[in-house]
Amino acid sequence: KDGELSVVQEAFVKHYAFQCGYCTPGMIMASYALLRDHPNPSEGEIRKALSGNLCMCTGYVQIVEAVKDAAQGLKNG
Numbered sequence: 245k246d247g248e249l250s251v252v253q254e255a256f257v258k259h260y261a262f263q264c265g266y267c268t269p270g271m272i273m274a275s276y277a278l279l280r281d282h283p284n285p286s287e288g289e290i291r292k293a294l295s296g297n298l299c300m301c302t303g304y305v306q307i308v309e310a311v312k313d314a315a316q317g318l319k320n321g
Contacts, residue, residue, distance in 0.1 A: 252276055252279070252314040254317070255310040256268065256271070258313065259306045259307075261310035262301075264301050270297040271307055275311045278294075283319060284315060290308050291308060294307060
């Protein structure tokens with residue numbers, strides 16, 4: 245929005261949760277949907293929500309950490 249990154253996008257950058265960028269849009273959209281419906285997701289819920297997106301670069305560890313961080317950031321406003 246207006247050239248600024250969202251909380252989810254900032255978390256992905258902070259945690260290096262992307263490499264080639266191919267899966268990043270889908271991961272971010274899935275993360276938004278998850279956090280909209282479950283503002284405090286468990287790691288299992290995060291992994292399930294992201295399971296429809298394949299990432300061959302990161303191994304998902306950084307992505308899961310980014311979603312956890314985004315959830316915390318959204319909670320803190």
